[in-house]
Amino acid sequence: MKLVQNSWNLGDVISVNHSIPIKFIEAAGADNTENFIRLLARDVYSEADSQSLYDYLTGPDRQWGLSTEVFAFLRMWLEDELKHYRAIQRVYRAVSGVSYEYIEQQEADRVHEVEPINFVLNNEFTFLVALAFDEFGSTLSYRRDLQEYYRHYGPEVASVCQHLVRDEGAHAQNAIQLLIERHGHRLDEVEETLSQIIELEASLGRYCKTFFLDHAQEQDRFPPFFNEVVVQIILSRLGLADKPSGARVRETWNWKPVGQHLTPVA
Numbered sequence: 593m594k595l596v597q598n599s600w601n602l603g604d605v606i607s608v609n610h611s612i613p614i615k616f617i618e619a620a621g622a623d624n625t626e627n628f629i630r631l632l633a634r635d636v637y638s639e640a641d642s643q644s645l646y647d648y649l650t651g652p653d654r655q656w657g658l659s660t661e662v663f664a665f666l667r668m669w670l671e672d673e674l675k676h677y678r679a680i681q682r683v684y685r686a687v688s689g690v691s692y693e694y695i696e697q698q699e700a701d702r703v704h705e706v707e708p709i710n711f712v713l714n715n716e717f718t719f720l721v722a723l724a725f726d727e728f729g730s731t732l733s734y735r736r737d738l739q740e741y742y743r744h745y746g747p748e749v750a751s752v753c754q755h756l757v758r759d760e761g762a763h764a765q766n767a768i769q770l771l772i773e774r775h776g777h778r779l780d781e782v783e784e785t786l787s788q789i790i791e792l793e794a795s796l797g798r799y800c801k802t803f804f805l806d807h808a809q810e811q812d813r814f815p816p817f818f819n820e821v822v823v824q825i826i827l828s829r830l831g832l833a834d835k836p837s838g839a840r841v842r843e844t845w846n847w848k849p850v851g852q853h854l855t856p857v858a
């Protein structure tokens with residue numbers, strides 16, 4: 593099967609020593625920059641958490657067979673996610689002034705919990721449904737971040753986020769393709785599985801630092817209908833529902849809490 597990958601070279605997009613011209617920082621305003629730093633301080637590590645998910649899925653603790661196709665996908669996926677980690681590191685350092693040593697130390701100190709999200713790691717089918725849910729969610733989420741934050745800090749920073757959007761979209765599309773090709777006989781279970789994943793995410797109320805369900809840490813930044821749109825996108829890509837309208841999809845990243853000019857990052 594053909595996997596899709598958005599290919600880009602990090603060094604061509606943003607350099608390791610990138611610094612942001614002061615005019616962009618001034619134009620963005622202090623409020624925007626403070627929120628952006630809080631956002632980057634979270635997202636940088638969530639991207640690095642892909643390694644712990646990969647290690648679990650390819651390690652001795654997994655109790656089920658992993659198909660060659662999904663394994664091939666995971667290798668490509670990890671390469672992208674670790675590139676996202678390095679890309680966001682560069683943006684985070686440039687915007688906030690923290691050092692790479694500090695970021696790497698924080699990353700190394702993280703505790704990754706698998707147990708609470710066991711449900712989504714139980715078999716290949718559920719894993720792929722969760723992956724589609726997570727990656728479509730990330731695609732919409734980075735679109736919002738591009739509009740609210742990344743685009744204000746110069747073309748290099750904006751370009752990083754455009755690649756994040758494309759990569760997460762490609763990951764989601766690959767998850768759909770793998771579901772169709774590897775688990776086509778179980779597509780009628782997708783909707784119910786998505787409901788269970790959403791229930792799990794709501795009941796966790798926190799992010800377990802194993803990549804999946806990281807939107808649990810930022811539910812206030814999304815409109816109440818966010819999950820509904822993600823579910824409809826997935827079902828439509830599987831041929832099980834109509835596509836959500838373009839306007840409805842755009843609302844997921846244009847939405848703001850009442851009285852706010854941006855969705856603040858707690």
Ligand SMILES: [Fe+2]
Nearest residue numbers: 639673676760
């Ligand atoms: Fe990513």
Ligand SMILES: [Fe+2]
Nearest residue numbers: 727759760763
């Ligand atoms: Fe991704």
